[in-house]
Amino acid sequence: QIEQTPNASQQEINDAKQEVDTELNQAKTNVDQSSTNEYVDNAVKEGKAKINAVKTFSEYKKDALAKIEDAYNAKVNEADNSNASTSSEIAEAKQKLAELK
Structure with a gap:
């Protein structure tokens, strides 16, 4: 395996x-x-x-990248579902997240 x-x-x-x-x-x-x-x-x-x-090192890297992607997606969803933010604030937050990606 x-x-x-x-x-x-x-x-x-x-x-x-x-x-x-x-x-x-x-x-x-x-x-x-x-x-x-x-x-x-x-x-x-x-x-x-x-x-x-x-696991091999490449499996560890793959798992680590998946965890980072999951965290990114969670923050994007959080921004999308924020009731306290304006659409421009949400867009700005998503832009900052995209820059980190």
């Missing part, structure tokens, strides 16, 4: 694979050191979550 990440360089893929290997080894250690079934189950659950959370 990591190797099929669009726009990821080979270095990014290798770094992500290394991180997965590190998380896998830690999960195995946690399972080995568990003293009850409950601890084993928790170690497995935690290990899976950490492994599944590994």
Whole structure:
């Protein structure tokens, strides 16, 4: 799955694979050191979550850009729906947001 990440360089893929290997080894250690079934189950659950959370750098960038775009759109919607502002104030606020984009 990591190797099929669009726009990821080979270095990014290798770094992500290394991180997965590190998380896998830690999960195995946690399972080995568990003293009850409950601890084993928790170690497995935690290990899976950490492994599944590994992303390539390009995925992090894509997520970050999406968050910025979401924040921008929220502010534009806020300006559009502002009852206390005049249409010229709304237009000015949207212009400033567009300049930041």
